Amino acid sequence: MEDLTLRHPAELRLEDLEKRFGATAAVDRLNLLAEAGSLVALLGPSGCGKTTTLRMIAGFERPDHGRIVVASRDITGLPPHRRALGMVFQNYSLFPHKTVGENIAFGLRMSGMNRADRDEEVRRMLNLVQLSGYADRYPSQLSGGQQQRIALARSLVPNPRVLLLDEPLGALDKGLRESMQFELRSMQQRFGITTVLVTHDQEEALSMSDRIAVMSKGRILQIGSATEIYDRPATRFVAEFLGASNIFEGRPVDGEAGTQIEIEGSNGSIICIEAPIARSADDRIVLSVRPERVLIGPAAEMLSNRLQAKVLSAAFRGTYAAYQLHVPALGREIYAYRQADGPLGALAFRAGDHLVAGWRTNDSVVVEEDT
Ligand SMILES: Nc1ncnc2c1ncn2[C@@H]1O[C@H](COP(=O)(O)OP(=O)(O)O)[C@@H](O)[C@H]1O
Ligand SMILES: [Mg+2]
Incomplete structure (x- = not known):
């Protein structure tokens, strides 16, 4: 050559x-x-x-x-x-x-x-x-x-x-x-x-x-x-433009283990999730969680960040399954991508199923709000 x-x-x-x-x-x-x-x-x-x-x-x-x-x-x-x-x-x-x-x-x-x-x-x-x-x-x-x-x-x-x-x-x-x-x-x-x-x-x-x-x-x-x-x-912007992201926005509160974020839920409730930083001086924190980091079903039940959810739709995308989940406590949807397990095309969950969705704190990233 x-x-x-x-x-x-x-x-x-x-x-x-x-x-x-x-x-x-x-x-x-x-x-x-x-x-x-x-x-x-x-x-x-x-x-x-x-x-x-x-x-x-x-x-x-x-x-x-x-x-x-x-x-x-x-x-x-x-x-x-x-x-x-x-x-x-x-x-x-x-x-x-x-x-x-x-x-x-x-x-x-x-x-x-x-x-x-x-x-x-x-x-x-x-x-x-x-x-x-x-x-x-x-x-x-x-x-x-x-x-x-x-x-x-x-x-x-x-x-x-x-x-x-x-x-x-x-x-x-x-x-x-x-x-x-x-x-x-x-x-x-x-x-x-x-x-x-x-x-x-x-x-x-x-x-x-x-x-x-x-x-x-x-x-x-x-x-x-x-x-x-x-x-x-x-x-x-970077989190949402490059790949997909679940974005959570809330007020930081310092707890025993580090910083938690309080998110305003539907009908006045407050949902708490952990942020992967020790303490925060900001008055708002934005977290990004990639859909492929969201665990669902039995795999999510032991996590400290977990939400009750209902499957709105499930789509087979070849190498993975994409789930659109409704979280009643937050009054919004989140997305979870799971590798197809079992026979190709078989989805572990279907529309209408109730399940737990969650993620490890270290699988979330604190991002800046774009100006
Ligand atoms: N010759 C031009 N005259 C006026 N506005 C222009 C001209 N070229 C680009 N723009 C504007 O500048 C911005 C950036 O355009 P461009 O560099 O082509 O973006 P991209 O390549 O990322 O799509 C756009 O708002 C576009 O409308
Ligand atoms: Mg161009």
Whole structure:
């Protein structure tokens, strides 16, 4: 196999980056470090500023404030073509009337490389994306996944220092998207190229990234590895956007064992649950409990955090069962995901069943309320 590793992977830093459109800040004093050779995902809902951030890095949008630094060099003022960046978008943006080979060689021709060298480079890139022999086809003769690989090959031709991917797999259907996730990631690692991936798909971010930056309203709320962010979400938004969460909000009271939260239940009652902190000075605490941490039935009966509940609905989801439970004392629903036990498709509980639901205190996380 050819050695494709870049000799000098570059670190990318965004410092206090800001972009306003009229009164609203699309990107609001954003700071980010992508270590050399790593893949960082910008993950957030539509409109949170991901594409604007990427366009500023690429040079298509001028920041109102802040700096973009690649390998210690400030590139904020450089035109796009002098930034040594590769870009891939959701819609591939291949030239439809050029062959695959001409698409890949386009930038090389512009830079004045001779024919033989161009052909050699096209061959090398097609080999890299496992489409050797496709040089004379047209984009319309390729599947979506193949077109996206060609777009990737084209973006890597000029030997960029940083690769920018904006929802690159968004147009593909689920099965293909998953295999392309593995493929893109393995190419990124073989190439050793610093990459920023923009996505609103949490699974894509979780499975492809070294680090994930969760964005909301132009800001990064939390940045960390997939497991750090999933297991230790910092804010309520992060807990609910990345995976599902049961959120409990209440007033802390210091008890013998530590802090407990008093939650106002239905018809004026007070429900007490334990928080995984020793003491609290705040006047409100927000707790997040992942549905897969909620135990139900006999497994929950010995827990100190337990609630009487009634199954509203039970859904078989292949590798697990999802239960929607009504908790009368709280006048609300909570969710529990359990691995399917027994024969596939068999649900341990059904709608209408009464059961106990609970969780270990250490399986809950204190999160901040988003501002
Ligand atoms: N050229 C523009 N003119 C005015 N508003 C824009 C422009 N580009 C983006 N916006 C606004 O900036 C915000 C962030 O947009 P964008 O970066 O595209 O978000 P995302 O990629 O996360 O969906 C949105 O509110 C969007 O409407
Ligand atoms: Mg976008």
